[in-house]
Amino acid sequence: MWEYTDKVTDHFRNPRNVGAVEHPDGDGLAGSLACGDALRLTFRLDAEGRIAEAKFQTFGCASAIASSSALTEMLIGKTIEEAERITNADIIAYLGELPKQKVHCSVMGREALEAAIYNYRTGKTLDRKLDGEVVCHCFGATDKEIERIAREQKLVSAEAVTHACKAGGGCGQCIPEIEAIIGRILAEARPAAETKPRLTQLQKIRMIEETIDREVRPILRRDGGDLELHDVDGDHVVVKFVGACTSCPVSSVTLKDVVETQLREAVSADLVVEAV
């Protein structure tokens, strides 16, 4: 059984704004029956251009229904420009939290919103599926779609892509292709890092700490591990593995492939990382 927050449960049991707005200004659909969840979002603007009414119809699990209900609540009273800035992370924040396997429910909300705004502006139906080559045949996700989601949400693994948009979560055959897309995005980020201004030692240490907290620890913690920054001497960074990492036979690989790669990318390409 999933651990849902009280707010998710509340929005599932007592969904707000169910149905379809009559004569809507915007009407968008995301997802499909085959994928197991789908959301139709409709809205109507008032005389001042603010969303006066927003309604949803959702086929899906509890978190899909709750995400849709939350989205409609968030939309009411906003202008189109304000509405456009709502991300899937905002939907999750509104609900408190979603299990990571359910993040795609919030992404579906964001996609239905995009489709509805597109419909409002053009009078047409957004057909995202035609954009790009299909990579994941199980869930009909294209390369462009995966790339867009990976960029927007700064995803660094195929698993994170699966949680965000389901791609790769079926037969798994396309996982190498998804990894290649992520590899391309990460590779683009690298040259930019090399042109960074020279840092003072204090700035460098702070950035190393921030990068470890933000980029490295979440990866290690997924497997029950962690690390601490032990010392920084010039470009020489010394870290100490804790938790599951201490007994992990591949921690030396993690050190180079994860810790050093992330720190070189974010702080300085000259860094050398070792563990005590």
Place this chain on the structure above:
Amino acid sequence: MDSTVYVDNNATTAVAPEVVEAMLPFFHEHWGNPSSMHAFGGNVKRHIDDARDKVAALLGAAHPSEIIFTSCGSESNNMAIRGTVDAMGGHPHVITTRVEHAAVLGPCHHLEDRGYRLTTLEVDGRGGLDLDKVREASASGKKTVASVMWANNETGVIFPVETVGGLVKEGGGLFHTDAVQVAGKLPIAVQGMPVDLLSISGHKLHAPKGVGALYVRRGTKITPHILGGHQERGRRAGTENVPYIVGLGKACELAMRRMETDAANERRLRDRLEAGILATCKGARVNGDSANRLPNTSNISFEFVEGEAILLMLDDVGICASTGSACASGSLEPSHVLRAMDVPRSMIHGSIRFSLGRYNTDKDVDYVLEQMPRIIDRLRELSPFV
């Protein structure tokens, strides 16, 4: 409704009060080690023997020594497949079906990853096997280990294991059947069947979780997976889980005595429940061959609504059932059993399994029938596809 209506007996069953009572003395009175030389411990051994007799009787085994106690049905399945493949040597051909329990598919795929040839047999739209394909696979001219379940846990569909086993034996192979869902529901007479190994699990027939058994026909070579002790005639080391083994014995004894009455009651309730749901809920259809099913199982798909949402709404009113929807599992893939049967994905996402048990009553069925149409209507109101 202040109590729970439990219609998820294929997931697990309540431990029978008679079983609890039989187990208790083995916690605080007869807690000795059956391997001990002293009488305090040694006397416990005859209770294990007694339980072994009862399990052998339920399965219709020729000798109690053909029963090995394990920790669960999954262990029995793993031991049966990996143990016989290992003992056979020379990379035998492994045969199974697409709709097996994960505890059979897991070891089969593990072997495939290690270079063994694996044939996974397809099923038709009603969940049935093509016997010609079984014959073809079994006659590959190689040593073979085949594992085909007796009845499916999700749909209740029964495979003709007597015929399947016969074809495997004709081809010279060994035949294992996962009978976890069958024990206590259908009569088993393994001695006269072309079956070399058969798995059961305690908690599916009113014994506790944490105990199972594997039937191994006399003369069948099997490599133990736990080494370092003489227990279970050296085929599974480790001090016996005495209270649970006693509990399994008692549960098998009860099942022998009650099977006919229980099965008739479950069938009557299941049929009432199913007919009631089909009559009151729009867009509902039964998955699997309904004429050839376990008496207690009904797997129903509801069009345009999603299973996890149905389950949570059932849970809110105290009803326990299961779903084949992807959203309720950790993965994104819906039920592999329903997919193998080519049930449309939209219908798999809306599938609910009801499985009746010994303790269900007409009142339970009335209550589910009262709640279901309201829940399906409510979710349909939310759905964009209606």
